[in-house]
Amino acid sequence: MIQSDLDLFGPSPQRLAAQTVLLPGFVLPQVETLLDDLRPILRAAPFRHMRTPGGQAMAVALTNCGSLGWVSDQQGYRYSTHDPLTQQPWPALPESFLQVARNAAETAGFDDFTPDACLINHYLADTKLSLHQDHDENDFAHPIVSISLGLPAVFLFGGMQRKDPTQRIALNHGDVLVWGGEDRLRFHGVMPVKPGTHPRMGARRINLTLRRAG
Ligand code: MD3
Numbered sequence: 389m390i391q392s393d394l395d396l397f398g399p400s401p402q403r404l405a406a407q408t409v410l411l412p413g414f415v416l417p418q419v420e421t422l423l424d425d426l427r428p429i430l431r432a433a434p435f436r437h438m439r440t441p442g443g444q445a446m447a448v449a450l451t452n453c454g455s456l457g458w459v460s461d462q463q464g465y466r467y468s469t470h471d472p473l474t475q476q477p478w479p480a481l482p483e484s485f486l487q488v489a490r491n492a493a494e495t496a497g498f499d500d501f502t503p504d505a506c507l508i509n510h511y512l513a514d515t516k517l518s519l520h521q522d523h524d525e526n527d528f529a530h531p532i533v534s535i536s537l538g539l540p541a542v543f544l545f546g547g548m549q550r551k552d553p554t555q556r557i558a559l560n561h562g563d564v565l566v567w568g569g570e571d572r573l574r575f576h577g578v579m580p581v582k583p584g585t586h587p588r589m590g591a592r593r594i595n596l597t598l599r600r601a602g
């Protein structure tokens with residue numbers, strides 16, 4: 389078919405599991421707006437390597453925006469209203485992040501998603517994120533929306549137990565992944581990012597995960 393050969397409307401959503409949907413290129417039209425809104429957030433709350441409760445510096449650097457931000461230190465993993473680096477409240481969630489998150493969630497079949505937290509992860513070449521579950525949020529009924537920017541990554545999509553087999557899924561610049569419902573507590577991770585230079589983002593990958601944490 390001519391239309392799909394030319395791919396005029398971009399690739400279609402891909403259902404990876406019962407309640408997990410990949411939206412390839414979903415935020416490409418909004419990338420410049422998202423980056424404009426990201427810049428002041430990073431000035432107020434720069435990327436930093438938090439320590440795991442065990443005392444190790446995390447490979448991924450992170451920051452947050454929204455009324456709650458995910459933090460890790462010797463006391464454990466939790467959400468906090470304030471940035472431990474500056475002791476200021478986290479920067480507000482920009483309207484552009486809220487809109488994209490709501491639209492992506494709706495496209496994936498989750499209505500009325502209103503995030504209150506955005507975890508912003510920064511990966512350089514060779515940075516990986518080990519297999520884990522996201523279980524620090526109050527109510528697992530809410531989905532999570534993940535926005536990938538910059539260098540491509542292979543994410544590991546596992547099952548409900550650490551030992552379950554994992555699928556490998558490519559995540560590219562502009563892709564959005566939405567998961568909720570029965571997939572909300574799946575184990576997942578990110579393979580080491582391959583060295584490279586993204587034409588817009590340079591030698592990095594940034595991932596925004598929008599959540600309702602409180
Ligand atoms: C969750 N971030 O911040 S998001 C995290 O790309 C995190 O920075 C990763 O995991 C990142 O907690 C991955 C993508 C993702 C993909 C599939 C999942 C998260 C998932 C499936 C089930 C649960």
Ligand code: FE
Nearest residue numbers: 520521522576
């Ligand atoms: Fe996660």
